[in-house]
Amino acid sequence: MQNAEDAPVSDAEAAKLFAPLRDRAGCILAVSGGPDSSALALLWARARTADPTLPPAVVVTVDHRLRPEAASEARAVAALATRLGLAHRTATRSGGTLAANLQAEARRARYDLLVDIAEDLGFDTIVTAHHAEDQAETFLARLARGSGVIGLAAMARFRTIDGLLLARPFLDLPRARLAATLRAAGEGWIDDPSNRDPRFDRVRLRAAAPLLADLGLTRDRLVATAEAMAAEATELDRRCRELLSGHGRLHPGGWISVCARQFALRDRSTRIRLIGRAIRAVGGADHAPRHTALEDLEAALTAGEARTATAARSLGRCRIERRGGHIWISPEIGRGEGRRLDLAPGERGRWCGRRVWLAAGAPAAATIAPLGRAGRLGLRDADPFHHLDTGWPTPAAVVVESAAAIFVAGELVAAPGLSYDVAGTVRWSNLVRFAPLETAFADTGVGSDDDGVR
Numbered sequence: 001m002q003n004a005e006d007a008p009v010s011d012a013e014a015a016k017l018f019a020p021l022r023d024r025a026g027c028i029l030a031v032s033g034g035p036d037s038s039a040l041a042l043l044w045a046r047a048r049t050a051d052p053t054l055p056p057a058v059v060v061t062v063d064h065r066l067r068p069e070a071a072s073e074a075r076a077v078a079a080l081a082t083r084l085g086l087a088h089r090t091a092t093r094s095g096g097t098l099a100a101n102l103q104a105e106a107r108r109a110r111y112d113l114l115v116d117i118a119e120d121l122g123f124d125t126i127v128t129a130h131h132a133e134d135q136a137e138t139f140l141a142r143l144a145r146g147s148g149v150i151g152l153a154a155m156a157r158f159r160t161i162d163g164l165l166l167a168r169p170f171l172d173l174p175r176a177r178l179a180a181t182l183r184a185a186g187e188g189w190i191d192d193p194s195n196r197d198p199r200f201d202r203v204r205l206r207a208a209a210p211l212l213a214d215l216g217l218t219r220d221r222l223v224a225t226a227e228a229m230a231a232e233a234t235e236l237d238r239r240c241r242e243l244l245s246g247h248g249r250l251h252p253g254g255w256i257s258v259c260a261r262q263f264a265l266r267d268r269s270t271r272i273r274l275i276g277r278a279i280r281a282v283g284g285a286d287h288a289p290r291h292t293a294l295e296d297l298e299a300a301l302t303a304g305e306a307r308t309a310t311a312a313r314s315l316g317r318c319r320i321e322r323r324g325g326h327i328w329i330s331p332e333i334g335r336g337e338g339r340r341l342d343l344a345p346g347e348r349g350r351w352c353g354r355r356v357w358l359a360a361g362a363p364a365a366a367t368i369a370p371l372g373r374a375g376r377l378g379l380r381d382a383d384p385f386h387h388l389d390t391g392w393p394t395p396a397a398v399v400v401e402s403a404a405a406i407f408v409a410g411e412l413v414a415a416p417g418l419s420y421d422v423a424g425t426v427r428w429s430n431l432v433r434f435a436p437l438e439t440a441f442a443d444t445g446v447g448s449d450d451d452g453v454r
Helices: 011-021 035-050 070-084 102-121 132-144 175-185 201-214 219-247 260-265 268-283 291-302 372-377 437-442
Strands: 027-030 057-063 087-092 125-127 158-161 164-167 248-250 256-259 313-315 318-323 326-331 341-343 348-351 354-358 366-370 404-408 411-415 432-434
Touching (some): 011 035, 027 035, 027 102, 035 057, 035 070, 035 175, 057 102, 070 087, 087 102, 102 125, 132 175, 132 219, 219 260, 219 268, 256 268, 260 291, 260 326, 268 318, 268 326, 268 437, 291 313, 291 318, 341 348, 341 354, 354 437, 366 372
Parallel strands (some): 027 125, 057 087, 125 164
Antiparallel strands (some): 158 164, 248 256, 256 326, 318 326, 341 366, 348 354, 354 432, 404 411
């Protein structure tokens, strides 16, 4: 006898789940071929038949080149998309071997490829098939790592990623209902062997689910707790935005400053959260530093008089100090990793976590790197702060030297965040586009997969 846990999702229910996306320009449906994402493609096709106001969508499968079967699996997804009347693309990861943290690195590469295709198509939304069990397993995985309120917050149904909307319409649905929907339609799915590999946390947590349920830690109980944490985390983020918008600056050069006195007046949880978000946005890390490290940094920044200086500290690939009545968070230079990006015309990549595009019509390849001391001293005929209103504090030389700069054949040609271009026929600031720091900061909000590990 069928129950609510394994009843197929109806066409009307699917249309309701996707209704919030009606006004989007276009949607990328992330489909690997597993039961959850295959159901996403099937239900989208049915929902769009019932509701033609839904935007156009393209099914995208990412081949990480980690398994020899991946190419044939992508072809199977393409065949499913064709049967459903949906366009399909396969995105293939290039580059070296994924090693240190296989699933985390694969996830990062997957989202980069999905964002690339969305930008190419002029779409503004990525849709994934995360469901209720994913929500519960994420909560348990973060709890096991010692996460605080932010890390334990539920995955957000909607959040931003590189300026695009990431939508997860299935978060309230049990996994069994998605599989049942495919069975009822006579559609199969691909079984990824990594879903049975005990090396991965999620596989072990899935195996432990029955025992946890016997102890009262059911899926629904875990999801409810995660949602309660999300409500608290959302309020904390609201206070962070309020502080930064009223008493801070996100500089186009790539650093953040905030009034030290106003910072000290806020509650400690808000101060710690703001530091963590700012470090992630400026340094480009996937996760905030460990909570204990943030606590130590917050204590140092609020000790003594707010107007006095503190010794600069390094954390999360950032340089942090209190100076001149402000707290400064800027990219740390000299560490090498992530601080040099070589782009050929038409290519895109990441610098300090921010997306960077080099126009296809650029006359040469370009390198994105910190301005550096020589570059700062080379701004002889430019006032790099002429475009700023008087409310902006003046940064120290080392902060200016961290600004993103463009080099061609080893020569400085522009520092866009400082409104500086070398005089000549080519304005390189117009050929290289950086995602705004505001976009990076927005991506670090609740639901951004921040561990918040203690």
